[in-house]
Amino acid sequence: MALYDSNQHRSILTNRERQIFQLLVEDHSTKEISIQLSISEKTVRNHISNTIQKLGVSGRSQAIVELLRLGELSLN
Template identity: 70%
Template structure:
C-alpha cells in the first residue's frame, strides 16, 4: 500500500475553492469572474457543483458547511 493512500482528499476542486475564498471576501459573481478570468456562468457553475457535493441549497449554507468541515477558512 502506498504512503498517500490514506491522505485526505479535498472535497472541492482547486477552482471551486478559489471561488469560495473570494465569496467569503464579499465578492460578487461578477467580481469573481473578473478576478479569475472566467465567465459569470462558470462562476455560478462552480458554486452550484460545490453546493451539490455538500447537499445544500444556497451559497451561505455552502460557506457555513465548508467552514464547519475545515475546507474553508475566513
Template identity: 75%
Template sequence: MKDGPKHRSLLTGREREIFNLLIEDQTTKEIASQLGISEKTVRNHISNTIQKLGVSGRAQAIIELLRLEELHLR
C-alpha cells in the same frame, strides 16, 4: 495554520478559489473578472459545490465548508 488538508479535499482548486473570494464578499461578476472566466462558469462552480454538499444555497455551503475545515476565515 496547517500545511494542508490531511484528507482528500471535497473542492477542486477552482471551487476553493471561488469560495475563498465569496467569503471575502466579492460578487459573482467580480470573481469572474478576477479569475478571467465567465459569470456563468463561476455560478456553475458554486452550483456544483452546493450539490456536492447537499445544501440549499451559497450561505449554507460556506457554513458547511467552514465546518468541514475546507475553508478558513482570514
C-alpha cells in the same frame, strides 16, 4: 458514502471551487470573481452550483457554513 473523510485528508473541492468560495467568503460578487479569475460569470455560477450539489445544501450561505465546518475554507 461520506463526502469528506478526515482520515484521508482529501478535499471535496477542486482548486477552482476553493478559489471561488474563498472569494465569496471575502465578500466578492460573482462578477468580481469572474473578472479576477478570468472566467465567465456563468462558469462561476456553475462552480457554485456544483459545490452546493456536492454538499447537499440549499444555497451559497449554507455551502459556506459547511465548508468552514469541514475546514475546506478559512476566515482569514
